[in-house]
Amino acid sequence: MFLAAIAVVVTRSPGWDEFKAYFFDWGYYSESFPEILDAFWVNVKLFGIAEAIILPAALLLAVLRSLPGPVFFPIRALAIAYADLFRGIPTILVIFMLGFGMPALGLDWIPTSQFFWAVVALTLVYTAYVSEVYRAGIESVHPSQDAAARSLGLTRGQSLRHVVLPQAVRRVIPPLLNDFIGLQKDTALVGALGVVEAFRQTQIDQAATFNGTYYLVAATLFVAITIPLARFTDWLVARDRRRQQAGRLA
């Protein structure tokens, strides 16, 4: 209803024909699709590599933050400082600082690839976000679960690994996916370094023809990844719930 109303307003607007020609040109769409798809693989590589590092690194960070007692205070403080810092700085700034800054140091043992520094920047920022998600999950597991595990003679580490973390991670799968989608979208920021990823490619194309259909191509590609992923997560959560509650009476 609401969407229909918007559709009517938009298509009746005075600029609609121009708008349509600018953003919805099928000719440009099909012509540019392979090229932008090629560039999109750079995005896929960016978030694929980054996510593969983020998931374990963030879990480690969350565990370090949950270490109890005064002995671990320095470690906790460092973990908190890291999370505060990298959640606070806009992602684009981190990407700029590392992508332009690190190669400019002129140290020959430091990689100069901007793709490399883009992965590092995204990893640093999203590890901070994702560690908070894990932490919320860890804190949501009732202390009696840990007490039960410890009372059986399991060590702190064993209790964490076999009892607390499996429950914590299951609970935070939906917000983890949320951050993963955020990461995918933020790979478009890397174009600002000059790395030719999907968004950068659309800008190049747009500058050549002054048509905006390329943006639509890039949008299609991003959505084509996130929707299946969202359904997969739903399925994962539902399967888990079914397994634990199967056949439960009433």
Added chain:
Amino acid sequence: MSGGAIRVSGLSQTPALEIEKLHKSFGKLEVLRGIDLALAEHEVVCLIGASGSGKSTLLRCINLLEPIDAGRILVHGEEITAPGTDVNRVRRGIGIVFQSFNLFPHMSVLENVTLAPRKARGLSRADAEAAADRLLERFGLAEKRRDYPDRLSGGQQQRVAIVRALAMQPRLLLLDEVTSALDPELIAEVLDVIRELAGSGMTMLIATHEMGFARDVARRVCFLHEGAILEEGPPEQIFTEPREERTRQFLQRIVAAGRL
């Protein structure tokens, strides 16, 4: 080593559990004020007393889930509250079952029971599962081995929790109001399990509100009041002719609530 060994017909027998002058506070609240208690091997002792009298805290201290402030706890002659004690090794020999079961919801019954034997005692999966199956069989839970805790009734969950503790082959079992979270019709099946354990010679310290059960199963009953053992004795004496006024008042309230 303590000097608390009891001489029985020429044989020196170390008590299964000795507690000496145990104190425990949470902040400014002193929950345990000098507990002295000893359990002989194969003895079953029930702790009774109002909520907040310190029963649960006492059991948690014995399992080293709570650090103590003063006093000593010895298990089979070893002072487990000494600094530098390997708490994981101590806990492997002391089972505890909680009021709220605390089964691991992401694991099947079999996984719940075999986790600690495999990880803490180093048993192979096959050995741990064989031992677990024998215990599940013994307590009528064999058909539930692949089920997740959510599928089980409260009584079944608590029996699984008892089996989980037994799978570590503890020499001492602590039961913390294990029937208090159960619907009345499910209490009997859990009490039957504990009776069977008592019959098989398991040394047990049981915090309970089930006075009839305490009378049946316990050799001794201790009445806890405000963090101290106010009175202890054989169940027939405690329940019929308590010496202390506080004990009498507590039992009257229990009778009025229809629990005795």
